[in-house]
Amino acid sequence: MGHDVVVVGSVNADLVLQVDRRPLPGETVLGQDAVTLPGGKGANQAVAAARLGASVAMVGAVGTDAHAAVALDLLTSAGVDLTHVRTVDGPTGLAVVTLAGDGENSIVVVPGANAAVTPASVDAADAVLTGARVCVLQAEIPLGTVAHAARLAHDAGVRVLLNVAPATALRDDVVRLADPLVVNEHEAALLLGHPLDAGVEAAQGAAAELAGRGAASVVVTLGASGVVGHEHGAAWSWPAVPVEVRDTTGAGDAFVGALAAALAAGDPLRDAARFATRVAAASVTRLGAQPSYPWATDPLP
Structure with a gap:
């Protein structure tokens, strides 16, 4: 039997810097703490889905530095299949996260080994990808690889959950493969090519406009x-x-991972999204990305 979810995406280490407030341009501020945690949008989403009980496989890459062990730690403990996570020469992907006292953050990502996740990497995992129920993709790996994986999964009848994060302008022929296309307001604005007004009504209009470009759901x-x-x-x-x-x-990755797990279990998209909002809410009450994600037995808010 195939996996419930296969994630093709980034695997990073997150260097989290805790500060009272984020520095202004040219300003230096003192921090309270610094810790290195596992991260990367792809790995985050894989861990979130696996902790909720989904059978998950990861397609990605890490480097030959010490950050690789950190990046793979919670993927391993969550039971994610890492058969198709390659080790390549050079550094593991790194995200530097400046976390302010109000819980908001600023993030700089250096791709490192994630740049080595190529269409050939996807082809090597063909059997795993085409045997899954849901294929999850983001934009922290080369966009040509995202498009290739989406087409391969779609053509095999695998549901494609396409999370266009970080914000990037994907071609409409790739967007049309998504079911669902998952974006935040900034990502939606970039895809649409115009700014969005704040609020639920404007977001619903953006979702309808993106659906008009061919995505089965948004x-x-x-x-x-x-x-x-x-x-x-x-x-x-x-x-x-x-x-x-x-x-x-x-x-956002907690939301996507939970959404993928629920969709793989057969839940309708609307119900899956409601569940995912609860998982995401649980995640923001604790420090870090992957370490904050709830297990299937944990109570949700």
Whole structure:
């Protein structure tokens, strides 16, 4: 039997710097702490899905430096199949996260080994990819690889969850393979080529516009304002779950991983999104990305 979810994407180490507030341009501030944690959007989403009980395989790459062990630690403990995570010469991907006292963050990502996740890497994992129920993709690996994996999965009848993060302009022929296309407001604006007004109504309009470009379904995440969706010509929304926020790092990935796990289990998209908002809410109450993700037995807010 195949995996519930296969994630083709980035594997990073996250250097998290805790500060009272993020520095202004040219300013130096003192930090309270620095810690290195596993991260990368692909790995985050894989861990989130696996901790919720999905059978997950990862396609990606790490380097030959000490960060590789950190990057793979929680993937391993969550039971993710790492058969197709290659080790390549050079550094592992690295994200430097500046985390302010209000829980908001600024992130700089250096791709490192993630640049070596090529279409050939996807072809080497063909049997795993085409045997899954859901294929999850993001934009922290080369976009040509994203497009190749999406086509391969789609043509095999595998549901493609395409998370266009970080924000980038993907071609419409790739967007049309998504079911769902998952974006936040900034990513939606870049794909559409125009700014969005704030609020749920504007996000619903953006979701409908993106669906008009051919995506079978669209989900727009709005952080504290919740999530909206569009499928089969109809719109829906869910409010965010109110919690005390400690760290928003990786919350979007928690949402995507939970969404993938629920879709693989057969839940309708709207119900899967409601579940994913609860998982994302749980994640922001704890420090870090992967370490904050709940297990299937954990209570959710």
